[in-house]
Amino acid sequence: MVAKRKKSSETRKNYSAKKKDSKNLGKRKTSIKSIMLVIICTILTSTGQILFKYSTSNLGSIHSIITNIPLLAGFIFYGLGAIVLILALREGELSILYPFIALSFVWVALLSIQLFGEHVSLINWLGIVGIIFGVSLIGYGSGK
């Protein structure tokens, strides 16, 4: 009985300590460094995506997959992106950092204009602005 009461008071103490901790942690639980790393990750993965896009036209047999250099290069860029993502996730909240991956849509759109001469309509530009605004809101929200 005493042990039980002791335990419950301990958990209560732990709880209040935790509460205090999260207050003392300050407003920002996700460092700017982590956010910068995710942005670097998106640049790497969007380069990978451009390579994937370039490679999907000639996929067929296993042989054509192995000799498909853009596809393999795409996987390497994706791999590098994953390493940078892991480094970013070490210090920060997943719910803050993961949405930043949407920036890769912005890079892919900009790269597609440059490399494939893709047409970008006003609505597409609104989408780019929307993603940047959304990501900014999440960055702002991380300090709230």
Add this chain to the structure above:
Amino acid sequence: MNSDTMIILLILIAAVMASVGALLLKKGSAKFKITASINGILNIIKNYILIIGILMYGLSSVFFIMALRLGELSVVYPLTSISYIFVTILSIYFLKEHMNKYKWLGIAFIILGVILVKM
């Protein structure tokens, strides 16, 4: 199965794998260090949560490529943005992260942006 159902199924698999993969990457990232030593590399290999996370994250892109071959970009990309919602739910339940109105609004704008950017 018609190709529309197939595309949605492939994207759902890709999104779930990417989201769970991201959660495992987050869980496993705490012990991750870049290293050239054999011990360090062994530690990365023995970090099963991280390895499974990497595999799931990588496999999700295979399903994504399959979906890309079947469907149009303007359909495939907006559908994959469901992973932002999956990751948020996983972060709340498994990482005890807190959401606020700015974060939810940010996700809404991102999904809207992804729909518009591929229109």
